[in-house]
Amino acid sequence: MPTADPTASGFGAGPREFIALMAMMMALQALCIDAMLPALGQIAAELHVTDPNRRQLVVGLFLFFAGIGSLLPGSLADRYGRRPVLFACFAGYIALSVACALARDFALLLVLRAVQALCTAGLSVLPGAIIRDRFSGDGMAKTMSTISVVFMIVPMLAPSFGQAVLLVASWRWIFGGMAVMGLLVGIWAYLRLPETLNPQFRQAIDARAIGANMWEAATNRAAFGYVMGGALLVGALFGYINSAQQLIAEQMGAGARFPLLFAVMAGGIAVANLTNARIVEHFGARRVSHAALIAFIFVAALQVWFAHQPHETLWQFIPLMTLNCAMIGFTGANFGSISLQPFARIAGAAASLQAFTRMACGSLLGALVGQAYDGTARPLSWALLLCGLAALAMVLYSEKGRLFRRLIGPGQPRPIADPTH
Numbered sequence: 001m002p003t004a005d006p007t008a009s010g011f012g013a014g015p016r017e018f019i020a021l022m023a024m025m026m027a028l029q030a031l032c033i034d035a036m037l038p039a040l041g042q043i044a045a046e047l048h049v050t051d052p053n054r055r056q057l058v059v060g061l062f063l064f065f066a067g068i069g070s071l072l073p074g075s076l077a078d079r080y081g082r083r084p085v086l087f088a089c090f091a092g093y094i095a096l097s098v099a100c101a102l103a104r105d106f107a108l109l110l111v112l113r114a115v116q117a118l119c120t121a122g123l124s125v126l127p128g129a130i131i132r133d134r135f136s137g138d139g140m141a142k143t144m145s146t147i148s149v150v151f152m153i154v155p156m157l158a159p160s161f162g163q164a165v166l167l168v169a170s171w172r173w174i175f176g177g178m179a180v181m182g183l184l185v186g187i188w189a190y191l192r193l194p195e196t197l198n199p200q201f202r203q204a205i206d207a208r209a210i211g212a213n214m215w216e217a218a219t220n221r222a223a224f225g226y227v228m229g230g231a232l233l234v235g236a237l238f239g240y241i242n243s244a245q246q247l248i249a250e251q252m253g254a255g256a257r258f259p260l261l262f263a264v265m266a267g268g269i270a271v272a273n274l275t276n277a278r279i280v281e282h283f284g285a286r287r288v289s290h291a292a293l294i295a296f297i298f299v300a301a302l303q304v305w306f307a308h309q310p311h312e313t314l315w316q317f318i319p320l321m322t323l324n325c326a327m328i329g330f331t332g333a334n335f336g337s338i339s340l341q342p343f344a345r346i347a348g349a350a351a352s353l354q355a356f357t358r359m360a361c362g363s364l365l366g367a368l369v370g371q372a373y374d375g376t377a378r379p380l381s382w383a384l385l386l387c388g389l390a391a392l393a394m395v396l397y398s399e400k401g402r403l404f405r406r407l408i409g410p411g412q413p414r415p416i417a418d419p420t421h
Helices: 015-034 037-046 054-069 073-080 082-102 106-120 122-134 137-151 153-168 172-192 207-219 221-251 255-283 285-307 314-340 347-371 378-398
Strands: none
Touching (some): 015 122, 015 153, 037 054, 037 106, 037 153, 054 221, 054 347, 073 082, 073 207, 082 106, 122 314, 137 255, 153 255, 207 221, 207 347, 221 314, 221 347, 255 285, 285 378, 314 347
């Protein structure tokens, strides 16, 4: 399978640095979401927001418009290369973080958050295309899992970062910190990330070519179920993120311990990705992710049961939510690699469409779950269970009713070796 010409691109970053850089690029989007959680109350108070559920829009709108923004960067990157599109996204991330820090009106803040999500969606889309340029098959799943381990450090620490800022300064400095982080990662990428697009795979920029590529990516049965299944699980996760501050910090009484507990639960995803990176090439991405999805459904059923008890405690909720975060960790990287596998020629367009589907559907579903918050964990627990069951149905569609199979033989994808490492 052809890959980018190493003599043309240079492959400046070695394997470990490449993994760290991809992870930090993806983590910038997570920082935009999770660092806000401890500050939602202060933002609402300073900008005169009285409806407690309305403050969730600071996160929910960003997620939704990040999904919409995901449609374009991949196609542009398939034509002009990964680097030009990537650095335009870095510029937008930095400038709009500063603009959000200066916002004096809640409606204006929401508009700026939406524009920021639109302009910076490529930071979450393009790493998938860049990884696909260099790897395939279970090797790609292993690389994505390893990247996710590093990536998860930021979502785990982001609420603590936000809380630390609030101890010494206004919530506006959270956006200032995001701008600084974007600048540092952008400089790193500029110096060390080469162009990875194979010149043979450059696509024309016209409506017919883009439409054909998107249609090809959307109608591939082997990918469709995994994309939709991933979107459902992401939606359940976003529902948890939207309501976490109200449910855990306020209703369940975690208070100032919320950032630490959020990090513990997010740590389930990191541990799962670390484990997945070690086992996926042995067992296969399908077997690992199918087992994790079934476990997710079982744990979600337990969450429903506990949520309907008279007084669910924080210490009943935390372990089960941590387990389900871990199951999402096992499905995420594997579903992503399986769904991108058929699209070496149009990896950018496919990554864009798939990111759009996951983010747009997931953010809408997450917003519905968040707005359904009623002072208990019942809406969230039912969302986890129903999304898990629907995701299983989607996977069965892609696999034609057969779970736990593994591709072997001549058609089994192999990782693309880096000629210089």
